[in-house]
Amino acid sequence: MAIEIARPAKTSLIVQTPVMPAAGTLGFADEYRGLIDYANLGALVTNPTTIEPWQPAAGTRIVSLDAGMLVHTGLPNPGLGALIRQYRRVWAKMPIPVVLHLLGTTPDQAKRAVELLDAVDEVAAVELGLGDDMGIAEASALVRAAAAVEKPLLVRLPFYECYDLALPVAEAGADALVMTAAPRGTARDAQGGRLVSGRIYGPLIKPLVLRMVGRLRRELPADIPIIGCGGIHSPLDARDYIEAGAAAVQVDTATWVQPKMLERIARDLGGWIATRHADALLDEWHPDMGRTEALQGRGTG
């Protein structure tokens, strides 16, 4: 079940299985080697990167929540140039396309990033993450700058501004929309005793994001693929997103809690999508069955 995210007159991103990690969960390259068989995923989405190096955040990084967690890392990274030097040889060996997550700051920085990235064949596509509280004009300008890239451009929308930004961002040049970044929240740090802020991940956000995806799928033009992302923690969660209209999904912190779950979701969803059009029963494809003839026939087995 291959999905193609193509750009007129540019390169395209071909995803064999519509399941990939959410940016920030799997690292910059092959950190999960030995735990996950990357060949079973649709793509690798890297941790967020910036043109300049970023240092880790001070203070509490993690708070455990009911059915989720708060994360505030400060998105440390050595800067795009250093990252490319450090990882391009590992990326070249990955059995799946590499999507580089670029943190959206200014159009100027996006332009510099695009110039760097167009020279890196090991990166198959770029995912731009929009900052919170961006207005429509600011977001559009940023996406236009990033859309100068020769590769397909995915744009991840912020949670609260999802409805407002979806169409303008698509019109500014996004080839696919990722819905959504994790929402910001506040929780009490059990260790430090204080209220701290950060992004909220986990099963708890799924009902909220699932509704957004369903609603925006009905409202947006059909030719803009939506990639659902938010609290997917099981094959059934992923199927819910596909049923709500997503073309593919990204799995967030489930991978940290149960690394095999990412691969399991990928294999289940790939098989399910391949077989459901033939009106197969839901459990004719089961992740423990191993690869089916159907998939082998499609060249992904």
Next chain:
Amino acid sequence: MAIEIARPAKTSLIVQTPVMPAAGTLGFADEYRGLIDYANLGALVTNPTTIEPWQPAAGTRIVSLDAGMLVHTGLPNPGLGALIRQYRRVWAKMPIPVVLHLLGTTPDQAKRAVELLDAVDEVAAVELGLGDDMGIAEASALVRAAAAVEKPLLVRLPFYECYDLALPVAEAGADALVMTAAPRGTARDAQGGRLVSGRIYGPLIKPLVLRMVGRLRRELPADIPIIGCGGIHSPLDARDYIEAGAAAVQVDTATWVQPKMLERIARDLGGWIATRHADALLDEWHPDMGRTEALQGRGTG
């Protein structure tokens, strides 16, 4: 620890303990008699009511979620006039003020409701619930119509539009803001097997709403009280809202799961707020201690 929500030249709402149920959780009057001692609460907020009678929703009403639930009842009620006739004698006997939750539809209906309610002494205040997806102009017009009421007017803000609407709604005549209504979401109904929509309640929404309350408390003028509402399920959750800047809290579905929790939160928070200014240790007030002399001295013991 009494809180007064006053209106210039109108009546005021005095809440002895800053804890009340969220609209829709405790029924229209004394449905929880025998399980909850109402005298320990700050106020009763009724289920949502409308001018015209509303019928229950068809289909799935409840879906169990990780750390929460999806609810879609259709808000059945016999219409405001019938409700007042049916419940005013019970309201008169309540040991706490009754806040009637009025579902916000049109300015015209709000005006009719206000005329009915001003003649009902048993109702101490009105809480207006704004519909989702209301623009600023529409919400302001609705609040202005409801603000004609002689009683204090609380306005409950929708989740996603909270930031946009808070200030306009306050300026249109709200005496206090309730933040927020439960967000809408989508989940799979385990019984029926289909994706269904409804409002999302429970601990899962707390980190999201807590951040909104903290942020809006910093941004709004200090004389507009904020009542925090979203996933409060323990005394510590309630204290988090007070620390983030709320003047009072509403407890949602925690009451259904563990009815005594509402009273427990009320007694803990009342005691904590009364003692913390004297720099008492956190556990000098403990809900199992019974009523303290401090509170008895204030006439609520």
Next chain:
Amino acid sequence: MRETQAIVERIKRVNRGYQRLELAVDRSLSSLLPGQALLTRRISKDYEAENWHPYLRDLWFPVDILASNMLVVERPAREQFVPGQLLSILGPIGKPLRFRQKLRNLLLLAYETPPTPLLLMLPHLLAQGTSLTMVTLGAARDYDCTHLPEEVEIIQASDDHNWHDMVMTLGWADQVFVLVGAGPEQTQFAEVMRLIRSRRNDVPANMIFGIFQRLLPCGVGACQACMLPVRGSAKLQCLDGPAFDLTQLRLA
């Protein structure tokens, strides 16, 4: 209706899919009657360490009353319990079933759901000489009935909801209780009513009752999630149910 605490005292497997738990309960629950249920959740001794998973209370129908402070409930075997588990209980929930005076032949139909909520009435009715027939239809047939009192006639319907002597079973009954699982109950009740009407000409009021077992968020009439369209007015499963006359209920 009160909130009380109970303790799981003993656990016993009764068949392939079900286990029975003996619960030490508050004495106020010993007056519970067939049809009434408990809204239950596991709690820990330490109230502050309260854990909110699963979020909703479960609706448990007792199957036996052993003593004034001892109830038996039946739960799926896959749920894991250990003796000593503390429970918080809201109950009794609902109104007792009302049996016809001089009831001779009672018919019980369980459709797509284990017959658990029907079991508490069995010993009492057998003792007063009522003849009891229980028919399991659809997925209800997965429930192994060998541990039930042998005086109860158990019939497994065929895949197309037929059984030998169907006309007689339906004709002889002077009262019928139909149990369906949570889900679109009105559709399921409509199916059973069509079945009954196809074999019995007159279906008078006050004879065939449907038993609901929806998830009940509050159990006290506050949340209105259990509201049902019963002819003439809106009824609540938690206060007025679980049984409603199927000739009065709006069916799908």
Next chain:
Amino acid sequence: MRETQAIVERIKRVNRGYQRLELAVDRSLSSLLPGQALLTRRISKDYEAENWHPYLRDLWFPVDILASNMLVVERPAREQFVPGQLLSILGPIGKPLRFRQKLRNLLLLAYETPPTPLLLMLPHLLAQGTSLTMVTLGAARDYDCTHLPEEVEIIQASDDHNWHDMVMTLGWADQVFVLVGAGPEQTQFAEVMRLIRSRRNDVPANMIFGIFQRLLPCGVGACQACMLPVRGSAKLQCLDGPAFDLTQLRLA
């Protein structure tokens, strides 16, 4: 680093606050060394029924290795386990502690946290003749040490972090491991370093090591939540830790 499954085989209370669990584990974990840990979560046999509470994996430091497939861990007594509980384990996490060659006097300081992560090293070092002193400071003093090998000298510090012979204990040690709880570790390590420096003039590099026990979301270097500012570069607790030279760490 692998993902494997383990089973809780036996449970034994060791003191007022703690219990020990014997875990049947994958043989790949028997080569685990002092300092290394397991990222653990409870799972059910039915993978599809996966339950996500609590959400994060716990960091468990083994305290003993009984056989090639048998580890012992120590958990707070309030956590409830039953034999047969299935666990998912990511591990080993982190690098083994590096002991000085010809180590004679090892000093262990546990500050505000039970000394569990320090226990696996004890039998091995005692066997090779190292003299071991463990000082408990602050809340670490709540941990009852009577079940530890009697050759280990246990000292409870006073409320103001003093103890008899403090200058000697600090002066004689040729290596020190300082354990603090999760929380603002840099602040806690800074406090302990001030204490040490107040009684010992020279604190050379490669002598005093801080042991971190933060929550680790991924354990494999992907999430970067455990990144620490160590002089010269950023280090990860999960890959490079749990021990870092306290003279190299940026302290608060």
